[in-house]
Amino acid sequence: MPLTQKNIKNNNLLLDIHDLNVFFNTPEGISHVVKDVNFNIKKGTCLGVVGESGSGKTQTFFSITGLLANNGYAEGEAFFKNTNLITCSNEERRGFLGKSIGFIFQDPMTSLTPHLKIGDQLAEIAIYHKKINKKKALERAIEVMDIVKLPSNRDIINSYPHELSGGMKQRIMIAISLMCEPDLIIADEPTTALDVTTQAEILNIFNDLKNNLNIGLVLISHNIGVIAETSNEVLVMKDGEILENGETSKVLTKPENKYTQHLLSCIPPWIGN
Amino acid sequence: MIKFITKRILIAIPTLLIIVAFSFFMMRIAPGGPFTNERALPPEIENNIKAAYNLDKPVYEQFYIYIKNLTKGDFGPSFKYKDFSVKELILNGLPVSVTLGLSSIIISLFIGSLLGIIAAINRNTIFDYSVMGVSLLGICVPSFVMAPLLSLFFSLYLGILPTSGWNNGNIMNLILPITALSLPQIAVISRMMRASTIEILNSNFIRTAKSKGLNSSYIIRKHVIRASILPIIEYLAPASAGLMTGSIIIEQIFGLPGIGRYFVVGALQRDYTLVSGVLILYASLLIFLILITDIIRAILDPRVKI
Ligand SMILES: Nc1ncnc2c1ncn2[C@@H]1O[C@H](COP(=O)(O)OP(=O)(O)OP(=O)(O)O)[C@@H](O)[C@H]1O
């Protein structure tokens, strides 16, 4: 492969993961929950991650973002902008978190601080990372609320989380992750807790982010239908290992691995295509 | 807000009435009376005295007279402290008890919460274990055991603090009683604060705050404390009740002329009006504190509507 072509390819890489392992110290000994995984994410694409409960999807991405529980630790390489997020200092990692990497969690109902106004929770991240004043940060908040298709008015800015519906809260979570114009957004089952209509609306927003803002997206989901609609590439995980990794259309139409075939056979026939 | 406060004050009135009735009748059911002596008085004199204090009338009538006077702010004359009204006695003791109680509650809240937060942040470290260990001791050792031990050590052994007396509220005289009163509360509050802070630190919204890349001192200040202090605010009223009962004993041990002492003396000598008066004061204070607690909680937690 000519050098120039390789460079172009590498420039396109957002997150490059090599031999990543995650361990937990438990009373029964060390448990190895993510085993030597390798994958990467390119700009403006969506990587879908599927796998049964407990297969290590969440912990893989918690390890990259330093969100592992106190008894957990990670080994390996996760290069993001020439920094290994696994071995860098907490300070360095915090410089990326919220600023160039956004994280969206499964449970929007409990993921916002109950005693802070929505506006403050949106603004603080920009005030903190971009050192701008609150007025500017709130203007930015109005902008991102428009992107996530929330009515961009003062009402929501001045309300508290308990005054919003689950779907609205998840939009706010996405808006928070967009405040500092990130390069990568990791969404861990962002629609599992939402009803089907809201789920479709949220997935549309993700498609827009990927296509219009050139953001790299990781979409973790149980739901193969969701993955099929949104992702360009897909990872199939089981017991902490990656069983299959490739273009979504290929993996989902001609799965090589038995387990993937099994997963696909579990989808009712009216979903997909 | 104003509607809430008026409603609470209106609810407080029947509550207080029940407390007044309860204390009034309990005292009268107890054997003996204010003028029962070793040596029986001549019946004429006893009857005269009783008539002077309305004790010759039926109990329900006495109660009616008492309530009627209460509405005028008159707590009646003391039966045992001649020439003093209950109001005068209470106003006499109030500065002492308020100084003692208020400083204890502020000190306990401040030190207890601080220790609890630091222990929670550094959980399973030496600091955490020592705070939790010492506080367990603080909970187990009641203040009436703590008080003599403190005064034995600091007054008799080291000789740096006075053993007793009010001395016009001299700070040196206050240190020991306030310490004895606060220690058990500090112990309880620090444990509560530790538990609630740990719970908040493990909550999903703190995970969100971490995923924003905020540093930990910012997260503690902005996202943790306001949520983790809520149980402590709830505990404010029970803590104050604990301090009131504690101060009854502590005032006795340190020879402080506060309300607590009048309460003990009044109860022992069947000084009906004095005991009822002090009880009404304590009860109103508690009702007021619970109201304050609810207001603070509504300010701290937007989910609470008042
Ligand atoms: N703090 C911890 N201590 C010990 N083991 C843990 C801890 N957290 C997670 N695990 C284990 O790590 C494994 C992977 O968990 P993970 O959360 O990544 O699963 P998942 O694929 O995201 O599942 P789900 O679809 O249910 O979210 C599980 O077996 C889980 O029990």
Ligand SMILES: [Mg+2]
């Ligand atoms: Mg998960």
